[in-house]
Amino acid sequence: MMNFLLAVFSQTWRSITETWRSQLLSLITITLSVLIFTFFYLVYVNTLQLGNRLDNDLRLIVYLDEQPDQALQQEYRRKIEKFEVERITFVSKLEAYDRFKAQLKESDDVLKDVPKDFLPSSIEIYPRRSLHSLAQLKDFSDYLAKLPGVLKVQYGREWVERFYSFVQLLRVVVLLSGTLLILTTTFMIGHSIRLTVFSRKRELELLRLVGASNSYIRVPFFLEGALLGAFGSTAGLSALYLLFRWIQGNFAAQAAQSMFAFSFFSASTLLAIIVLSTLLCAGGSFVSIRKILSI
Amino acid sequence: MSNEEKRPTMIDLARVSKTFPPDTHALDDVSLRIRQGEMIFLTGQSGAGKTTLLRLLCAIDIPDKGYIEIAGQDLSRATDTELQNLRRRIGVAYQDFKLLPDKTVAQNIAYSMEVSYRSRQFIRSQTEKLLTELHLLDKMDAPAGCLSRGEQQRVAIARAAANEPELILADEPTGNLDAETTELVMQLFHRYNEQGATLLVATHDHSIYDYPGSKIIKIENGRLAIQKPVGTGRKAETRA
Known part of the structure; x- marks a missing residue:
């Protein structure tokens, strides 16, 4: 050998x-x-x-025409959770205002004469990874857009x-x-x-x-x-x-x-x-x- | 049964014919049996069929008709591996030498031993021994292409003998040699024969026949003509 x-x-x-x-x-x-x-x-x-x-930062923001009460929030949650979602957060008009103000930092005085409820309330949805394909996101977004009281669904569709x-x-x-x-x-x-x-x-x-x-x-x-x-x-x-x-x-x-x-x-x-x-x-x-x- | 007849058969040809196109009958119905340890001189004129016979024996060509067996191996039924194993047991000195001109003498000789996976020491010592015997040691590292025809012929003979084969086939091994170097080659062949190797030497050279115990087979027009012992006279058999 x-x-x-x-x-x-x-x-x-x-x-x-x-x-x-x-x-x-x-x-x-x-x-x-x-x-x-x-x-x-x-x-x-x-x-x-x-x-x-x-993907880790991917979220869908569902803007609502009215602030949902507890019962409506439960209803939204029930319908959204039919899909694979990781987390659902309801953002009230006031919370949206506070966030916006915090983002403006020193320039927040521009909000001085603006009513605190000028921003719409919204739902932030963090989908699971299994839902990350473009087609699935589209379907999910279309579904959310058809829910009652929804103004607009945003997830940077064009960019994605x-x-x-x-x-x-x-x-x-x-x-x-x-x-x-x-x-x-x-x-x-x-x-x-x-x-x-x-x-x-x-x-x-x-x-x-x-x-x-x-x-x-x-x-x-x-x-x-x-x-x-x-x-x-x-x-x-x-x-x-x-x-x-x-x-x-x-x-x-x-x-x-x-x-x-x-x-x-x-x-x-x-x-x-x-x-x-x-x-x-x-x-x-x-x-x-x-x-x-x-x- | 004589002691000689008890020895196993090394080469067995039965009714072998070979024709080259268009209609050159190189060998015609040749039958021959050579036993182990015999030394045979195959003579005949140019074109008589000596080289064809040697080429058939080393399986370079295949016969049109007939049966060839070497060391018990039927060449027509041998697989690739069996043929390769058999070729490693046969040393052939070709008429055209088949040396690689850009390789050194030592490298040319080493090929026949390397394929048998011989150790480097064995290859080195065997090469030196043979080249010393053939008065070529000083050419060991020279490219084979730079040697004279006579020197190349001796290198081809050294390669044929290097792997200590059971059978040596030599085609006109002294054709380019003077009397002195012819004697060296014949001494080498004789030494191998005494050690048990079978030798089949195709030659025109009458001066090399005279070795006791060897015999002559003459081929004429592709047919075996005369078989006679030389010296003490071991006998090559032919079949009717």
């Missing part, structure tokens, strides 16, 4: 040193593919995180719709770049293996004549593919990290002020990307060598 491994590793090393030009080309292509895919994936993941943060559209678009881009990664990787590995086989044609012929087993011929190509995948994805992720640090360094101040704090992949995600790229390249290489050499 030890001798098998030594023989296979020495074959792999020999092959890499002899065909390093085509290997380098494949390595660069894999690096770029991984970089493109992981860039969009990172943006997607961060956008989802932003969505989660926004745009945000969800953006997330959908990102999802498509991530899927496309993922597909691109698989196609380029498979194509480049196949191409690289073909070049290697061509440049080592006489050697492979000799190996067969002296009785090399299929695994003796196949495993070095498989290892080459795996190494290309491992090094290519590591290089791609390193480039992405440098880009990430550059963005953080240059836009950190703005990012800190906004709610959009950019974060990098976790160690487990990084490992998963490297392992998947390695397996993808090794698999591509395995399929190519079986096809080209028919072994």
